[in-house]
Amino acid sequence: MRTKTVRSTALAGALGLALFLPGSALAQSDxxxxxxxxxxxxxxxxxxxxxxxxxxxxxxxxxxxxxxxxxxxxxxxxxxxxxxxxxxxxxxxxxxxxxxxxxxxxxxxxxxxxxxxxxxxxxxxxxxxxxxxxxxxxxxxxxxxxxxxxxxxxxxxxxxxxxxxxxxxxxxxxxxxxxxxxxxxxxxxxxxxxxxxxxxxxxxxxxxIGAMPDGGVDTGGGGTAGTEDVRMFAIGGLALAGAAGAGVLAVRRRGEPS
Ligand SMILES: [Cu+2]
CATH class of the missing domain: 2.60.40.200 (Superoxide dismutase, copper/zinc binding domain)
Known part of the structure; x- marks a missing residue:
C-alpha cells in the first residue's frame, strides 16, 4: 500500500514537473x-x-x-x-x-x-x-x-x-x-x-545535456525543500518513462570520454 502511494506521488510529480519545465529544457532531454x-x-x-x-x-x-x-x-x-x-x-x-x-x-x-x-x-x-x-x-x-x-x-x-x-x-x-x-x-x-x-x-x-542540470529547474517555489522534491519527482519520472529514460541514459554514456 505504501509503495503504491509513493509511486502515484512520483507520477503526479513527474507530470507536474513536465508542466513546469520550459520548452527549451524539455527539448534538451534528447x-x-x-x-x-x-x-x-x-x-x-x-x-x-x-x-x-x-x-x-x-x-x-x-x-x-x-x-x-x-x-x-x-x-x-x-x-x-x-x-x-x-x-x-x-x-x-x-x-x-x-x-x-x-x-x-x-x-x-x-x-x-x-x-x-x-x-x-x-x-x-x-x-x-x-x-x-x-x-x-x-x-x-x-x-x-x-x-x-x-x-x-x-x-x-x-x-x-x-x-x-x-x-x-x-x-x-x-x-x-x-x-x-x-x-x-x-x-x-x-x-x-x-x-x-x-x-x-x-x-x-x-x-x-541528457540530464537535468543541477538547480536548473525553476519551480517558482524557491528554497531547498522544493529543490529536493523536484529531484525526487525527476527520478520517479525517469523510472516511469521506462524505455525513454533508458534512452536518455544511453545518450549520456556515449558522450562520456572513454
Ligand atoms: Cu577537410
Missing amino acids: SESFRTTLQPLNNSGGSGQAMVDFSGDQATVTVSYEGLAETFQGGPFPHAQHIHIAGRGECPDPSADENGDGVVSTLEGQPSYGPIGTSLTTEGDTSADSALAVERFPGGPSADYERTFTLNQESAESVRNGTGVIVVHGLDPTTLSPEAQEAKSELDPSLPLAATAPALCGALSGSQ
Whole structure:
C-alpha cells in the first residue's frame, strides 16, 4: 500500500514537473551539443568557432570564422569545410609536414584528424563526394555558416566518440614558400596546394545535456525543500518513462570520454 502511494506521488510529480519545465529544457532531454574553437593551421591567421547540435536525427552545424584568405582567381576565396572523422580526433602540428615544404597539406594532416566524413556545404549533398564542391562552400575572409541536415551515421558516431574534427581549408598563396606556391593540390591537381590545404582546425568535444542540470529547474517555489522534491519527482519520472529514460541514459554514456 505504501509503495503504491509513493509511486502515484512520483507520477503526479513527474507530470507536474513536465508542466513546469520550459520548452527549451524539455527539448534538451534528447539533444547533445558539441563545440570547438577553431585554431589556425599553416599560419593562416584565421580564428573561429564551430558547433554541432543534435536534435533527434537532425544535426545543426554552425561554423563561424574570420581572417582567412579573401580572393582567389578574381572571386571570393572558396573555403571548403568538413567534419573529418575516425582519426585521432586531433589537429596536426607543424611536424606533420612530411615533405618539408612548410605546409601541412590536407593528406599530411589526415593521421591527426582522419578522412572527410561530411562536407559542410551550403546546399545539396553533404557527403565526402562534395569535398571540393567549391561553389557550395562559404567564400571570402569571414563566414557565418549554419545548416540543419541529417548527419550520416559515421560522422555522427565520430562526433559523439570524440573523433570529429572541423577543418576549414584554403590558404592565401602569398603566405607560402615559393616551393609551396608552385605545388598542386594532392586532392585535385587542377588546384594549387594553397586552395585545399587546411587553414583552421578544431576537435569537437561534447557537453551532454541528457540530464537535468543541477538547480536548473525553476519551480517558482524557491528554497531547498522544493529543490529536493523536484529531484525526487525527476527520478520517479525517469523510472516511469521506462524505455525513454533508458534512452536518455544511453545518450549520456556515449558522450562520456572513454
Ligand atoms: Cu577537410
